[in-house]
Amino acid sequence: MRRLGSTRRTGRTRRRATAAAVCAAALAALTAVPAQAHGPDDRAAHWELKDTGTPEVRFRGLAAVSRNTAWVAGTGGTVLRTTDGGASWRNVSPPGAAELQFRDVEAFDARRAVVLAIGEGEASRVYRTDDGGVTWTESFRNTDPKAFYDCLAFFDSRHGLAMSDPVDGKFRILSTGDGGRTWKVLPNTGMPAAQEGEAGFAASGQCLVTSGPKDVWLATGGAARARVLHSADRGRTWTAADTALPAGDPARGVFALAFRDRAHGLAVGGDFRPDQPSPQAAARTSDGGRTWRPAATPPPAYRSGVAWLPHSRTAALAVGPTGTDLTSDGGRTWRTVDTGSYDTVDCVPHQGCWAAGEKGRVARLEH
Helix, strand or coil, rough: CHHHHHHHHHHHHHHHHHHHHHHHHHHHHHHHCCCCCCCCCCCCCCCECCCCCCCCCCEEEEEEECCCCCCEEHHHHHEEECCCCCCEECCCCCCCCCCEEEECCCCCCCCCEEEEEEEEECCCCEECCCCCCCCCEEEECCCCCCCCEEEEEEECCEEEEEEEEECCCCEEEEEEEECCHHHHHHHCCCCCCCCCCCCCCCCCCCCCCCCCCEEEEEEEECCCCCCEECCCCCCCCCCEEEEECCCCCCCCCEEEEEEEECCCCCEEEECCCCCCCCCCCCEEEECCCCEECCCCCCCCCCCEEEEEEECCCEEEEECCEEEEEECCCCCCEEEEEEECCCEEEECCCCCHHHHHHCCCEEEEEEE
């Protein structure tokens, strides 16, 4: 038995080492390539656009399952799925959803996924599929006119949360323990009071993120201070921390978060108006979000999505309408490596990094 266990550990170690080596090579390639060099003939890592056939749709919801499988969700009630690396896409939109705005999708595999529609009152809804989008079940419809849901996040295939802008002065949290089949509103006694005008941004599906079995973080903006709220008990009690990201206006704040473990996280955002600057559009934490340090060299403009590269403790990508930025030092400094427009980005092990955005744009990171 010990030999068998040792063999399994050795096999896992070798696979991890191989994946880490590939990731390191991709990081080196990304760092070397100039911002304008991201065409199909480049040998460096680059975004390669995948034709979705939906130029009228803006995809702000993205779930990368693997290098071959990904889900995207967007305007017009649109949900697409690929299982061949983006070579083809299947329209798996829920029936009767054409008037809805899907802003988040969380997928467990090629068959099981949960999507969130945003909006005031009954426009905020959750759907789940167990058969790759052939059929959908509406598992939640908001009936409170004061609520507006922004993001979903799951700890595992059963336990997850959804967050709404403040209701009666506090952010509202929905909870599921059965993979999104049923939902309940959590008590707000452990939630700190919201600032005047504070809300979440349904820009990339990354205003609510998890790491591990219990930790979850919530990004805010629109108020005097851009904050990150943290819960270590699956959303029952929360603490709030200020960041240095742009604030003081409804268009400014933290738009996206990414945590590679329960201690190390990144925050990106700024001012989403294209005619407004976004100084200090990124920050990092190494203490689970208790404190946030501004990037020494932040992205040059507003960024709405962020993701850690797989098998790396220091590399991550941030995306926005004006480009993609790379950090190779844990968020201290960022460098633009692509000028294409994307709203959200997601990475999974085995080199599966995807990005999505306006005009039906979906891309996979190629090496």
